[in-house]
Amino acid sequence: MEPKPENLYKRSQERKALRSTLERELELPSGNPALIQKELEDIESKLQGSIFREGGFTKMKERIRRERAKAEEDWSSIDESAIASEIPEYPETKTALEGREALKDFEVRRQMDIKANPKAKNVYEKLLASARTSRQETESKIATLKSENPTALKATELVEYAFDLHKEGHIVVTPSVQEDLDQIGGRMIVGKPMFLHGPTGTGKTSLARLAAKRFTGKNAEMVYSNPQTRESSVWGKTGIRPAKGEAGAHGAIETVDIYGPLAKAMSEGKAVIFDEFTALPREQMVFIKGIFNAKPGDEVNVVGNGRIRIMPGFQMIFTANLKSEKNIERQELPPEIAREFEQNNLKINYLPRHEAFDVVLARLMQKDGSVNMSWHDMNETIPNFLDAMAEIQTAYTGTLGSNTARLVGGMDASGKTPGLKKLVLTQGTVEAILEAWQIHSGDEEHLSFTEFLDQRLKTTLTFEEYLLADRVLAAKILASKGLLRTVTPTDLNLPNDVFNFDAAKKLRENKEAVQKLIDDSSNETRISLKELVDLDPFNIRTAKTKDIAAEFGVGSELDRDALIPDREKINQTFGSFLKNSYKESWGGNDQEVAKAGEQPEVVRPQDVDWGNTIQIDASKFGEYTLNPDTINVDWENIPKEKIKVLDFNQFVGKPRWELAKYITTEWPDRYKYHIPGIEYWKYVFEHPDKAPDLLKDGNYHYFFGSIFRDSDGHWAVPLVIQDGSRFKRYGHWRGYQWNSNFRVVLLEK
Numbered sequence: 001m002e003p004k005p006e007n008l009y010k011r012s013q014e015r016k017a018l019r020s021t022l023e024r025e026l027e028l029p030s031g032n033p034a035l036i037q038k039e040l041e042d043i044e045s046k047l048q049g050s051i052f053r054e055g056g057f058t059k060m061k062e063r064i065r066r067e068r069a070k071a072e073e074d075w076s077s078i079d080e081s082a083i084a085s086e087i088p089e090y091p092e093t094k095t096a097l098e099g100r101e102a103l104k105d106f107e108v109r110r111q112m113d114i115k116a117n118p119k120a121k122n123v124y125e126k127l128l129a130s131a132r133t134s135r136q137e138t139e140s141k142i143a144t145l146k147s148e149n150p151t152a153l154k155a156t157e158l159v160e161y162a163f164d165l166h167k168e169g170h171i172v173v174t175p176s177v178q179e180d181l182d183q184i185g186g187r188m189i190v191g192k193p194m195f196l197h198g199p200t201g202t203g204k205t206s207l208a209r210l211a212a213k214r215f216t217g218k219n220a221e222m223v224y225s226n227p228q229t230r231e232s233s234v235w236g237k238t239g240i241r242p243a244k245g246e247a248g249a250h251g252a253i254e255t256v257d258i259y260g261p262l263a264k265a266m267s268e269g270k271a272v273i274f275d276e277f278t279a280l281p282r283e284q285m286v287f288i289k290g291i292f293n294a295k296p297g298d299e300v301n302v303v304g305n306g307r308i309r310i311m312p313g314f315q316m317i318f319t320a321n322l323k324s325e326k327n328i329e330r331q332e333l334p335p336e337i338a339r340e341f342e343q344n345n346l347k348i349n350y351l352p353r354h355e356a357f358d359v360v361l362a363r364l365m366q367k368d369g370s371v372n373m374s375w376h377d378m379n380e381t382i383p384n385f386l387d388a389m390a391e392i393q394t395a396y397t398g399t400l401g402s403n404t405a406r407l408v409g410g411m412d413a414s415g416k417t418p419g420l421k422k423l424v425l426t427q428g429t430v431e432a433i434l435e436a437w438q439i440h441s442g443d444e445e446h447l448s449f450t451e452f453l454d455q456r457l458k459t460t461l462t463f464e465e466y467l468l469a470d471r472v473l474a475a476k477i478l479a480s481k482g483l484l485r486t487v488t489p490t491d492l493n494l495p496n497d498v499f500n501f502d503a504a505k506k507l508r509e510n511k512e513a514v515q516k517l518i519d520d521s522s523n524e525t526r527i528s529l530k531e532l533v534d535l536d537p538f539n540i541r542t543a544k545t546k547d548i549a550a551e552f553g554v555g556s557e558l559d560r561d562a563l564i565p566d567r568e569k570i571n572q573t574f575g576s577f578l579k580n581s582y583k584e585s586w587g588g589n590d591q592e593v594a595k596a597g598e599q600p601e602v603v604r605p606q607d608v609d610w611g612n613t614i615q616i617d618a619s620k621f622g623e624y625t626l627n628p629d630t631i632n633v634d635w636e637n638i639p640k641e642k643i644k645v646l647d648f649n650q651f652v653g654k655p656r657w658e659l660a661k662y663i664t665t666e667w668p669d670r671y672k673y674h675i676p677g678i679e680y681w682k683y684v685f686e687h688p689d690k691a692p693d694l695l696k697d698g699n700y701h702y703f704f705g706s707i708f709r710d711s712d713g714h715w716a717v718p719l720v721i722q723d724g725s726r727f728k729r730y731g732h733w734r735g736y737q738w739n740s741n742f743r744v745v746l747l748e749k
Helices: 008-027 034-047 049-056 057-075 080-086 088-115 117-148 151-168 173-191 204-216 245-249 261-268 282-289 335-341 353-364 375-397 402-408 425-439 449-461 468-480 502-508 511-520 530-533 550-554 567-584 588-594 612-614 655-668 678-686
Strands: 194-197 219-222 236-242 252-260 273-276 299-302 308-310 315-320 345-347 371-374 524-527 599-602 624-628 643-646 701-703 715-723 726-733 742-748
Touching: 008 034, 008 449, 057 345, 080 088, 080 151, 080 530, 088 151, 088 173, 088 204, 088 511, 117 151, 173 194, 173 204, 173 345, 194 204, 204 273, 219 261, 219 282, 236 261, 252 261, 261 308, 282 335, 353 371, 353 375, 353 425, 371 375, 371 511, 371 530, 375 449, 375 468, 375 511, 375 524, 402 468, 449 468, 449 511, 468 502, 567 588, 567 599, 567 624, 567 678, 567 726, 588 701, 612 655, 624 678, 643 701, 655 726, 678 726, 701 726
Parallel strands: 194 315, 194 345, 219 273, 273 315, 599 624, 701 742
Antiparallel strands: 236 252, 299 308, 371 524, 643 742, 701 715, 715 726
8 A cells, every 4th residue: 555645734735836836837938847747746646545545535634634733833934842952941931931922912902801891890800910910920930040041041032033033024022122012002002093103114014013913813904005095995985796696696786885994993803004104195194083082882984884883902003104304205294193193102213233133043043943154154244234234224314323424434524424315224134135145055156144245235235226325325334344345346336435444444455354254254054052042242141231321421232343432431431541551550751641542442353453553653642442342341240250361372482463363363262252451451450359360370461352552653452460469550562472471361251
């Protein structure tokens, strides 16, 4: 007897897909239906006789139903058994996270029930109280899991993000998205219309759809607003159709009500989403206002549809870009409508960098939770791209950040910085790039991810729908973050001098470094889920941070490359320390002390051209660098065991710049550590009692995260050596080789 097919449901779905494909191939002059036909015949031969073998049609249907669940699991984005084998706590953690989400949604729905049906208030309040108790217990359990096993919790969150993409397609419930959902849910309880606004590409419509499904249990009806939208497209209309039964057979017709999305949402107790509401003509906005204060149980007269009773669950959600210089075609909200939204509007912003990075991990994740990518791309290329994207979004929503403007030469004499009028990179950009990468990464010969990303960005930057000024500024921002090094201005159809600014020239002119960049990017490997969790390119999870907003007068999220939050305040913190170092440790004269530490630059050690640091330029005395990965670390709360001291004795007798270049760009373990600089040098000197014993062994300890120019114009590296109960501070560089009693200070991630 012929063996049973492995899975009847899978085979039937494969047959259905192949038949559809075969039909298309037969219509093409260059089609090749023979290959498809052969595979189709093989599947059909395996399915032949299935009814007989299963003991009848009913039993075969039962088997297909049983196997459908397994097939759907096989086709899903994640193999949970593989996840659980690597993260044993995964099932428990997943249950807790999903339970919290379900209970929060349950609470919102019950509160909506109380509002819609006050006669059943008592029973709903009992359910609500029970749900709140259960959620508090779940929250407590999650807090314990976070304390005892943060790796398992973070791994589970990443897997949940991958499931979100599988289920929702375009939206992931990151912490900031969850915060928006909580806000929407709380306001939907009131039953008033909800207005979501924000710049292009923030996911307003996807968020509205998700909120509607979670809080009403039903998919929303959609109204896609445009200047041609008419009442009948919203409310519905009267139509005709053949009459039923014998009358219809003789040509009789009957009149029927054809509900539009708004009427359908009212009659079925659903949410209705008016997408791009400000694209509607003003008179249509005012017409729709008549329903704003209607509530479940009310009857509404719908032209062409008679009277409709509003069912519980009905909700109106509006999304829009507000009228502005970028959206001049949009209608302003009439005052009477704006008042309705005054207490029920929510601005939706772009994802913060670290959440965008987690979404990238979820998009790249394979079924077992791993990612195939080079360590270089995970630690450098992708974070740099997200940095650039965030800066482009800032420029699109207002003006270019002053720090990046200084880097790319985009600030005029008055201090004004430019913005982007039309070009912006969003999560949609990331999705398109990564989907294309996953398709092409299976080719036998494919570009490194660095080259591939540059080519995809080339597609954006050569799109002449965007103004030349937009394309030039976006290219400069991308180049300042280390991207576009494998393409030329000619490739991008941009002016030849587009990259003629220091931040880009330093990265582009060294051809050997560019080739090494490509080689590092090509070194793809399997990165496990546990290893993904340890990635922290924005230093969010690894190090506790100070309140940067309070200390430096900027937002809490740092730009790893270009951040100079406030030059004056940085100089107060680090410049003053350098002045004291010259005065107290090196006997500097008043002129030297006055200039020390006056020109800070935030630059990662891996972006320093170490070979050129032996050059002398006395006119640049006062320059110093800070590592953006460690500038915000709260050293007071970093466990001492996180500080590592390594000897690198293989470099004894070699120039120190060669060691610096090695540990920042070539050392295989470089992704496991941050490299502290002046900020930790300062902390150790000022708090010798809190320094780890590793720094008190009589050796010289170097902080390669920073370099600074001395009064003669030499670049120096900060270092300390114990002197009794204190440390002596030094700055060594030119003319020195690496000695056996020299050490490198690192911060373990």
